[in-house]
Amino acid sequence: MVLGRADAQLLHADRGAGVYLRGGVPSFAAHGVASGMVEWFGALPAGARFAVKAVFGWSFMFHVIHGSRHLIWDTGAMLTNRQVQVSGWVELGLSVVATMGLMYL
Numbered sequence: 001m002v003l004g005r006a007d008a009q010l011l012h013a014d015r016g017a018g019v020y021l022r023g024g025v026p027s028f029a030a031h032g033v034a035s036g037m038v039e040w041f042g043a044l045p046a047g048a049r050f051a052v053k054a055v056f057g058w059s060f061m062f063h064v065i066h067g068s069r070h071l072i073w074d075t076g077a078m079l080t081n082r083q084v085q086v087s088g089w090v091e092l093g094l095s096v097v098a099t100m101g102l103m104y105l
Contacts (some may be wrong), residue, residue, distance in 0.1 A: 003082060007088050014066040017059040057102035062095040 031066055041049060069091055078087055 003038055007084055008089050010066065010091065014063060017063040017066075021063060053103045053105075054099060058095060058099040061098040061102065062091075065091050065094050065098070 041052065044052070069087055072087075078084065
């Protein structure tokens, strides 16, 4: 398997999303700040709430779907260059669709 430029960018995006989710999101709940964050989020205009949900939702869904893709690779499946490229586009599409679903919750 040879990583192309697009797939390498997906790999970096996944690592960035993982760092963001692990370091950024839990810090909101630290030191009893969670109730203030809920009030702050509730006071935002609808468009801003939608944007915040998009950022957090996409990071989460992209990270989950990319991890699933790696689990498939761990089985030895989908390792040709063509399969890697197609699965990368499928990963992006599923991430966007899943994020849109989360944004409307």
